[in-house]
Amino acid sequence: MTEDNFVQKGASATLAVPHSGAPQDFYFLLLPKATMLAVAAAIEPLRIANQVTNSKLYRWYILTEDGAPIRCSNGMMVTPDMALQPMTSEALGFVCSGVEPQSTAGDATLNWLRRESRFGRAIGGICTGAFALAQAGLIRDQAFTLHWENQPGFQESFPDLTPSANTFEISGALMTCGGGNAATDLMLNLIEARHGKQLAIIVADMCLHVRSGGQATPQKSNYAVAIGSRNQRLLNALQLMQSAIEDPLTIGELCEQLDISRRQLERLFSRYLAQSPMHVYFDMRLSHAFALMNETSMSVTEIALASGFNSSTHFSRQFKRKFGASPHFFRKGWS
Structure with missing residues (x-):
């Protein structure tokens, strides 16, 4: 300049x-x-x-x-x-x-x-x-x-x-x-x-820019905006899942912490997300793994464990199902 x-x-x-x-x-x-x-x-x-x-x-x-x-x-x-x-x-x-x-x-x-x-x-x-x-x-x-x-x-x-x-x-x-x-x-x-x-x-x-609400404004839309629902039980379930990625909860543990029956939980997810609770949870963990694959040098085994998978073989198979390539080939293709 x-x-x-x-x-x-x-x-x-x-x-x-x-x-x-x-x-x-x-x-x-x-x-x-x-x-x-x-x-x-x-x-x-x-x-x-x-x-x-x-x-x-x-x-x-x-x-x-x-x-x-x-x-x-x-x-x-x-x-x-x-x-x-x-x-x-x-x-x-x-x-x-x-x-x-x-x-x-x-x-x-x-x-x-x-x-x-x-x-x-x-x-x-x-x-x-x-x-x-x-x-x-x-x-x-x-x-x-x-x-x-x-x-x-x-x-x-x-x-x-x-x-x-x-x-x-x-x-x-x-x-x-x-x-x-x-x-x-x-x-x-x-x-x-x-x-x-x-x-x-x-x-x-x-700048045609609408200023945010200040320093404390979150980067991402909250779950209520993302899913188009303010059902508090559903939002609580999604937040609980997101907080337990590395050590995922069973559906029984989810229901216990949310104080809701399994049938009620499944009905909520079916109504608002057209998926089962475990399917949504599973996708959350794979998305977390995708981010780690892109942004870290962690091994596939380490990423599997950090995403709640006990078996790297099972993790690799599910990763390929969702993203179209195994973790090893995915990383090689982006290197």
Whole structure:
């Protein structure tokens, strides 16, 4: 980026925002297979804030580990502004990741993250950037998050760290979001904190973005929305199943904990989901295994056990039935 490109003309009226001092700098470190949607969703609010105020409130720079272009998860190439280098004193840094996040951060990236953190820089993660932050040892007892799809694999890789289900988290100098529109919500929150609510509202409107309910907004629709029912017993059953993936409950244990008869439980699932309780539960466990297959280097046997299967042979057979390829061939095909 050249200095002239940080403030662009727009058709909307400008908003006078009192400010003094240098612009705030943002450094976005893109890892291979980064999610472009999340990167663009983070940068555009900064550009629009400059546009609607006709002021250079923010500057942003794209980095890659060696300064070479990287290919994003959608196949598009991005040419960075620079290779890794020290950030300015008041800058915010974000590591942006996407597909296969457990294997995209090299030693140079991890060392850069550690060094910038030691110098007191605020560091964050966008989409699956929390993998690199955790690998660098920068996540401890703070609240943090990453894209919901990658959370099972993250927890298997870092069992002592528990991400939240929220769209974004700001915990001191650690800022993380789940990707996509969550990156816009995170940036709007930072814009509001620095330059006020009115500017954040105008930027959101320019993005045609409806802001979430704040930091505590969950990433995923709840079960009531997903299944189109608010039957509390059914919702309780689904939540209980989801919480017991590695050590699955029998239908008898489900009924006992839910204080419902087996016949009542089966009737609920048949009415609202057109499937038996055990079939829904079985699919939950296979979906969990699918996520681990994509996002971890765990062996097939380890994934089977983590998904509640005592036999890797039985697991492989059922995985192939649902996804069309055995776990071994599935992983080989995506490598």
